[in-house]
Amino acid sequence: MPGAAVLAARAALRAGAGLVTVASIPSVLEAVAAQVPEALLMHLPERFGTISPEAAKHVLEAQQRVDSAVFGPGLTTSESVLNLLADIWPQWNRPSVIDADALNAVSEGVPLPSCPRILTPHPGEAARLLRLSTAEVQIDRFAAVNMLATAFGETIILKGAYSLVATPECSIVVNPTGNEGMGSGGMGDVLSGLLGTLLAQDLPPRCSAVCGAYWHGLAGDLCASGIGSFGFLASEVADALPLARAKITQSCED
Numbered sequence: 001m002p003g004a005a006v007l008a009a010r011a012a013l014r015a016g017a018g019l020v021t022v023a024s025i026p027s028v029l030e031a032v033a034a035q036v037p038e039a040l041l042m043h044l045p046e047r048f049g050t051i052s053p054e055a056a057k058h059v060l061e062a063q064q065r066v067d068s069a070v071f072g073p074g075l076t077t078s079e080s081v082l083n084l085l086a087d088i089w090p091q092w093n094r095p096s097v098i099d100a101d102a103l104n105a106v107s108e109g110v111p112l113p114s115c116p117r118i119l120t121p122h123p124g125e126a127a128r129l130l131r132l133s134t135a136e137v138q139i140d141r142f143a144a145v146n147m148l149a150t151a152f153g154e155t156i157i158l159k160g161a162y163s164l165v166a167t168p169e170c171s172i173v174v175n176p177t178g179n180e181g182m183g184s185g186g187m188g189d190v191l192s193g194l195l196g197t198l199l200a201q202d203l204p205p206r207c208s209a210v211c212g213a214y215w216h217g218l219a220g221d222l223c224a225s226g227i228g229s230f231g232f233l234a235s236e237v238a239d240a241l242p243l244a245r246a247k248i249t250q251s252c253e254d
Helices: 004-012 026-035 053-059 079-091 099-108 123-128 132-137 141-152 187-200 205-226 236-241 241-252
Strands: 019-025 040-043 069-071 094-096 117-119 156-157 165-167
Touching: 004 187, 004 205, 004 236, 019 026, 019 053, 019 123, 019 187, 019 241, 026 040, 053 079, 053 236, 069 187, 079 099, 079 141, 094 099, 094 187, 099 123, 123 132, 123 141, 132 141, 132 236, 141 156, 141 165, 156 205, 187 236, 205 236, 205 241, 236 241
Parallel strands: 019 040, 069 094, 094 117, 117 156
Antiparallel strands: 156 165
16 A cells, blocks of 8 residues: 555655655555655565565664654555564664554554554554444544553544544543544545654654644645545645644744
8 A cells, every 4th residue: 555655754744854764665665756756765675565574674773763653554464564563663662653554463463662652543443452343432432542542551542533632641632623524545644644753853642642633633624625625635634734834833823
């Protein structure tokens, strides 16, 4: 799913990251190079169309050159990817966003890294992590996000209408921005790229999650007001991030 990597990288750059590196197999990097020429590329070895576990050493060697990481968008959940994460995460210490297929790897039993982290499940991913049905998660989203925060001991964003941010020690935050037009594919990848940029600026995970959810939703609201309630794209939300940031900072100054 190379589009997921494209969207995460694009959002990270639009959010203000100075340098963004996408680490993946050649076919994914070709898509990134074509659509996000500003991104740096790290070629990883491939096995049967996915990243080989042998890539772990290359990723770990690059750890000291990055300020944060996003694991998951477009990764797939093949056995080789599960083995890859199982090799990387015990030695990973950079603040990280755990999203998409990286969350599914956690639900398959791969232990999370001990670094500062934000988990960003949508209801289906939350259900897999909690061994519940999606309907059970949606019936009581507040209980579900609290269960996730308690189970994994870190910051959780339960995505969806009025996304919820929870940590084990703090009250739940309800995000007021965003709209139903953001229910289309790729929006979560944009959020992950944005969160990765905030973590790279030394913001704690909870602050990054609250700020990122609000900023992401406001960018979507700007797209809805300028384009229409439905039909705007995740890439357009990424491109609206600078304007959304300007509006946030202006309101703070006022």
